Amino acid sequence: MRFSVTILGCNSALPTSERNPTAQVLNVSERFFLVDCGEGTQMQLRKNKIRFTRISHVFISHLHGDHCFGLPGLLSTLGLLGRTADLHIYGPSDTEKVFGPILAFFCRDMKYKVCFHSVDTDKSELVYEDKRVEVFSIPLTHRIPACGYLFREKEAERxxxxxxxxxxxxxxxxxxxxxxxxxxxxxxxxxxxxxxxxKPSAKARSYAFCSDTKYSEAIIPVIKDVDLLYHEATFLSDNEGLADMTFHSTARQAAEIAKKAGVKKLILGHYSTRYKNTDLFRKEAAEVFQESYLAEDGMTFDIPNSGRDSEF
Amino acid sequence: MRFSVTILGCNSALPTSERNPTAQVLNVSERFFLVDCGEGTQMQLRKNKIRFTRISHVFISHLHGDHCFGLPGLLSTLGLLGRTADLHIYGPSDTEKVFGPILAFFCRDMKYKVCFHSVDTDKSELVYEDKRVEVFSIPLTHRIPACGYLFREKEAERxxxxxxxxxxxxxxxxxxxxxxxxxxxxxxxxxxxxxxxxKPSAKARSYAFCSDTKYSEAIIPVIKDVDLLYHEATFLSDNEGLADMTFHSTARQAAEIAKKAGVKKLILGHYSTRYKNTDLFRKEAAEVFQESYLAEDGMTFDIPNSGRDSEF
Incomplete structure (x- = not known):
């Protein structure tokens, strides 16, 4: 059974011709959980051959455009494709206030219902669960209310x-x-x-998405020991002051969080366009935390069923 | 001096992995006029190496998402790039009502002003002019208020x-x-x-953008004799009934408009995703109007300075 993350977009606010703004899908046994929805997400879903009908839950980290401007287009397309199943959107409290009127204007004739769920960005809480997975919010420290999301498989029966x-x-x-x-x-x-x-079942797998945020050790207890952590790394250490001022992180800081939380692997992303060579992010992080990898659009990170110690 | 149209997106409502929703830029001597702004327009501008600072005027045909969902992302990016010059957006009367609140929420700190100009979609009128070019609206016949735009170079001095x-x-x-x-x-x-x-100056050049619309001979007097006409062709004749019902056109109908208006060349676009082979659109149109071409994302159609009879 699959538990994998596909990167649909991994750039910071200014998309480039190769990198889209933030969006990811977590595949849990061919059910897809969309995490953030930057502009172009629906095109990226098509490019990566992800079936739209398999998405029923969208998790928005915060209301900066590069994390949510793809929502209106995706929701319209789902309507045009004849969707009838409810779609659930989780996000900070203003999410419905902002996108409700757009839906009301552009998607009047849709045959499906969009259910908004307000997430408290100040504490970690269970925001969704089904028989396979639980999703918890992760309070982040950004310029506006923001939270990450922790996806944790439920322990399977023996x-x-x-x-x-x-x-x-x-x-x-x-x-x-x-x-x-x-x-x-x-x-x-x-x-x-x-x-x-x-025999024991395979270990429950877990994935934590943390973007956008400045360095904050407060998230460590929430993401402790996860198999895979995506942590934003907008800057390198040469711009640590700027990272602090804009409530973002450096690659080194992301790696420090990964190390202190004892995660198995770290994915970096949300690179500032000022850096042409993203490999510098990996190098900087790897000095602190060896198992650091770079997100690139279209890349998939798999956590195999066999447990936490396997390679991906 | 350049007078050319670059296709940024030419698909109908459902974008594919190769074709973006509608957006075009008209280059008039390195000043760029953006026509429609579907989702992904800012990424397409980057891919086509069009300098964002050279865009000051955006013309929106109608308020269906596939023609305007790229606006919030583009406007945010212009702000992040430090723009200070006013940006003018022309569109149906609801354009400001719909996008004003999004700007107010997401682009609070922008250093430039967005000026909305309401266009009457029921009649053809001059909506913009500068020393080189005049832009007229073209009333279209769609499910909601919609207009095309006619760009006409001013006659140069001898x-x-x-x-x-x-x-x-x-x-x-x-x-x-x-x-x-x-x-x-x-x-x-x-x-x-x-x-x-x-000696006489080069002939003034002209470009007409007509999307979305059902077949309507009422536009012929407005677009008469233009050098280049983009006319939507969502369907082939096999779906003429569906075209009529959804207020769209077939390739043959687009060609009939081109022929009756005596235009020099016709570009087809806004293809329904139901057709895998777009060359059928060209073939169907060419039976009526020989000079029919297919729009594809990234393609540029040039009208040379020498006049209306040159090739592009």
Whole structure:
């Protein structure tokens, strides 16, 4: 089962001819969660052959245009494609105030409903869950209310070992309990330990998206030990003062957060257009945190099902 | 001096991975007039290396998202680039009502002024002029108020023949009058005909943009004899009924307008994504009007200075 992030856009406010403004999709077993929706997101979804019908949840980090100006076009297109299923948009409290009137004007005849969910950007809380995944907000420190999002797979049930169940003649009605980790107790009181009957499921995977934000250790407890962290790196350390002033981060600061939070891998993005050579971002981060990678539009970062220690 | 149209986007409402929604720039001597501004226009401007600072006038045909959703991103980017010069936006009366609040929310700190100009979409009128060019609206027939735009170079002054002026000892103060076409009359009453002293200037060039619209012969008097006509062709004749119902045109209808208006060349665009082979549009149009061409993103159509009969 897939758990992967595709970068649709990774530039900062000024898009270039190669890099779009911020947008990503998280693929959880072929259901797609859109994270931010900069201008051009719908074209990027097409380029990356992501089926629009598989998107039902959009998470907006903050209301700067480079993170949300793709919403009206995407919502219109979903309407033209004949969508009828509800679409849920999570974002700071003004999200509906800003985009509601645009929808009312441009998308009058749409056959589907857009449900806005206001996210409190001041604390981490569960904003969405289904049977596979939970999504928590991550309070960020930016010039306007902003939050990241933590996607965490739910712990799956243990895998039964068919041969052991047959060997011990386990009744079928016991299987759901054994999957949950219970030992089997037969009618004569014999106990078969769960570890004989099941194998552990794959570890639950997790992804944290943190953009835009200045360096803030307050997020560390929320993103602790995630498999994959996207942390903005608008500047290099040569512009640390500017990063601070504009409430952005440097590559080194992103790496420090990754290291302190004990994450497995770090993706950098949201590069300022002032830098022509983005490899400098990777180098600067890798000095602090070895497992640092650069986001590029169209790139997919996979977290394999086998667990947290696998390569992607 | 350049007079050319670059296609930034030429698809209909649903953009594809190769074709962006509608936007074009008309280059009049390195001043750029933006016509429509679909999502992704700012990225297309960058790809086509068009300098943002050279754009001061934007003409919006109608308020369907695929013709204007690129405005917020472009306006934000102009602000981030430090623009201070006014930007003028021409469009149907609701344009300011729709985009004003978005600007107010997202572009609070911009150092330049956006001036909205309401265009009456029911009649053709002069909406803009400067020393080189006049822009007229073209009433179109669509589901909502819509107009095209006719760009017409002003007639340039006649070119003086330096040798003739020297030969006849024409005083310098007479030159402006001679450029305007007057004969020279010397103090002793001798008349030197203007045709001996000047050559005609290059013919004034013209471009008409007509999208979106159903077939309407009412536009013919407005676009009569233009050098270059862009006319939408959303469908082929196999879907003429659908074209009529949705207030769009077929390639054949676009060609009929071109023929009846006596234009020199026709560009087709705004193709429905249902057609995979756009060459069918050219073929269908060429049966009626030989000089029919297909718009593609990134293509530039030049009208040379030498006049209306030159190739591009």
């Amino acid at each position: 895998h039964i070992i068919r041969e052991s169940l047959d060997f011990y003649n386990i009744p079928v009605k016991w299987i759901p309990l054994i999957k949950k980790g219970l030992d089997y107790v037969s009618e004569d009181g014999t106990v078969i330990p769960n570890s004989v009957l099941t | 070119h003086i023949i330096r040798e003739s002026l020297d030969f006849y000892n024409i005083p310098v103060k007479w030159i402006p009058l001679i450029k305007k076409g007057l004969d020279y009359v010397s103090e002793d009453g001798t008349v030197i005909p203007n045709s001996v002293l000047t």
